[in-house]
Amino acid sequence: MEPAVHDPEDASQWSEGTGDEPLAELSAIVDLLRRRCAVDFSGYKTTTLSRRVRHRMIQGEAADGAAYLQRLGDDEAERHALCSDLLIHVTEFFRDPAVFARLADEVLPDLLRGRDPSDDLRIWSAGCASGEEAYTLAMLALDVAGRMGYPGNVKVFATDIAGDVLEQASLLRRYFVRDPLGGVRVDTTLRRHVVFARHNLLNDPPFTRIDLVVCRNLLIYLQPQAQIKALSQLHFALKPHGVLLLGASETVGALQAQAFAPMDCSHKLFRKQPVALARLIDVPSLGAQSVPLQPEMALPGVAGQPPEVLEAELLATRERLQEMVLELQASHERLDLGNEELTASNEELQSTNEELKSVNEDLYALNHELESKNAELAELNRDYDQLLDSxxxxxxxxxxxxxxxxxxxxxxxxxxxxxxxxxxxxxxxxxxxxxxxxxxxxxxxxxxxxxxxxxxxxxxxxxxxxxxxxxxxxxxxxxxxxxxxxxxxxxxKRMQSLAEQLAADRTRLLGILDVLPDGVYIVSQAFDIEYLNPALEREFGPIQGRKCYEYFHGRSSRCDWCKNQEV
CATH class of the missing domain: 3.30.450.20 (PAS domain)
Incomplete structure (x- = not known):
């Protein structure tokens, strides 16, 4: 009977969501990626897959889902680009410091307390992306081991389904601490404790005898059934009373009642319970090969043994071989120190850095523009204040x-x-x-x-x-x-008063001139008659716009004896 999925802390982890309609061609795209890229996304949430596929469709200017499916079938680069987008590779050193502080102060010391030196401390970082979290776990474990006087081996298995980010993780080992030549190199004492391997948590057999599993922010992208399957895998991998660490938005759901006991709900720490969970293991996707039995190989010490004893020996041998296959598979070719010389670029981190650089440049330009505007405004305010003051x-x-x-x-x-x-x-x-x-x-x-x-x-x-x-x-x-x-x-007002006084004086003067019996007139410099008293007007008639020499003497030009210019 399948356990009911219920968690009051974070129900969104166990639901598909309703934000996006599933893409009609999604199942065909998932099948294509499984066949052509050896990556199975069938357990991922359809809303997340649809959203990211649509994002790639917009970037590639695909007309519709059918056209994009056709392009995926023909374009290998686009298939790899889509896989990279669907596999979220977000990690950093000491992400969520409070969680790692809890590991360093309580969890790791508890795991190492009283441990025999021959008993290795085994940690699994599932979904490690480019490896920063795995190196953080190794540093913490080695530091705690040193403080507690544990001389045994510390091994961190760092796995991810994406091969390209694992290459970046291996490359990261070369760029960790500064060497005398000015480069950055990881210390060899740390390097040999981290093993990178490609691994599909849903399909591949899990590691065994693990003390601490760190699987953060992976389950939230899986469908509920796939989450149960992944948690069952992690449960199988842990030793009795081993510790599981999940992401801040993740939980073990219904398995909390039977398979995992909460240690610290705020930091998502759980302890394995002694219960056997049903596991459905698919065929390993990484191409693990069986070990052929040599017909001529003799098994010493088993001759004449009863069949039951032989069967037990064979079963034990098979389990040891399976574990060896898993160890070899985990090591793969990436344990070879020659890979330290490989130069692989971290495209996603580089893209993020370029984007941040672009944003910083935009912010710098905006800040410069704001400073310029503020300077102009301050200058305008100063001018305005000066205007008001002056x-x-x-x-x-x-x-x-x-x-x-x-x-x-x-x-x-x-x-x-x-x-x-x-x-x-x-x-x-x-x-x-x-x-x-x-x-x-x-x-x-x-x-x-x-x-x-x-x-x-x-x-x-x-x-x-x-x-x-x-x-x-x-x-x-x-x-x-x-x-x-x-x-x-x-x-x-003074000029207005003076003008009024002058107007009054002019009125009085003209009144006097009007009553004089003798003729009086006023001529401008251009010989225009400006004033003519009634005595002259009665004698010579209306002016009618004539010049003085026309009006008085009937001449067409100024009089020879005229003194107007001198006056």
Whole structure:
């Protein structure tokens, strides 16, 4: 009977989700990748697979799923690119420091306490990607072993289904600590403790006699049935009371009740329980070969033994051979130190670094632009402040609530303002040119009716100012407030008074000339008659636009005796 899948902590791990509709051609694509790339994605969540396949379709400008399936069949590079996208390779050194601190402080010391030196400490990093987590586990285990005086061997098996990232992991061993030549190299004492191997957790036989399994952020991409299968594999691999570490969003689900006891739910640590789980093992995908029995090989010490004893011996031998095959398979060709000289590029990390570099460049450009804009704004504000300080016009800016926003020093004659009054309502400021209530009423009418209000005010010392109230709007097209200005117009008023006096004097002079019995006229420099008193007009008639020499003498040009130019 299959166990029910239920976990109150994180139900999303055990559900497919409803974010994306499965791609119609998905099953055909998965089958193609299984046959052509030797990677089986049938246990992965269909929503995740569909989303990532659609992402590749957009990048490749595929018209539809059928066209993309056809391209996968013809394009080997695209098949490998899709496989790389579907296999999420995210890892780093000491990712989630609190988890590794718990391993170093409690879990690893507990596993090593009282351990016989002949009993190796075996750790399995399943889904290791490019190996940073595996090296972190090796460093922690060796450090704890040194502190506890454990002289035995520490072995970290680092496996992943993607061969290219394992090549990067092997290459990483060459670039770890600086050597005298300026390069970066992993210490040989650490290097020999990490074994990289290609391994499919769902299809390949698991390792055995493992003390600690670290399988973080792998189960969340699998379908519920595949998760149960993977957890069964990990359960089989662990020693009695071995420890399982999962990712922050993962759990053992229904297996917690029978196969795994929680040690630390916050850090996703579980201990194996003594129960046998049913396991469905597929044919190994890595091409493990059987060992042929040599017909001429004699088995010493078994002659004359009963069949039951021979059968037991054969069974034990088969188990040891199976373990040897697994060890050889785990080591594969990547244990050869010659692989340290291989140069394989980490395309995903390089792409991420390039993307981060591009983002940094964009941020740098944006920051430079913001600094430039801030400098321009600061300069504009300085110019604006200088303008307000230097102008002799009193200026006050009020917001929509008629509160002070900014004012010039010249306003002190009209409002009792100080620099600390910023933000205060203008009704609390004394108005020095008249009634406060009338002043506030005009301000409210200007702000409410958007009316322009202007008037001239005479100061007690005889000077005149022109008071103007203007409404304005801000950039958001909302009510912005009111601008108050007071301009000294004393000189203008003086000139107006002088002009009025001159006009009155001219009127009196012309009145005198009009009553004289003698003829009087005024001629301009261009010989135009500007004034003619009634005595002359009665004698010579209307001017009708004629020059003086035409009007008085009937000439077509100026008179020879004319003194107009001298005058």
């Amino acid at each position: 102008t002799e016009i009193g200026i006050v800016f009020l917001d929509a609530a008629l509160q002070l926003r900014r004012f010039s020093p010249a306003v002190s004659e009209f409002l009792a303002l100080r620099s600390s009054d910023m933000g205060r309502p203008v009704r609390e400021i004394s108005y020095r040119l008249g009634q406060q209530d009338a002043f506030m009423a005009e301000l409210q009418r200007c702000a409410g009716d958007k009316a322009r209000i202007e008037r001239e005010i005479r100061l007690p010392d005889g000077r005149w100012v022109y008071q103007r109230m203007l409404p304005f709007k801000d950039d958001s097209s909302l009510d912005g407030g009111v601008v108050l200005t007071w301009t000294d117009i004393s000189e203008i």
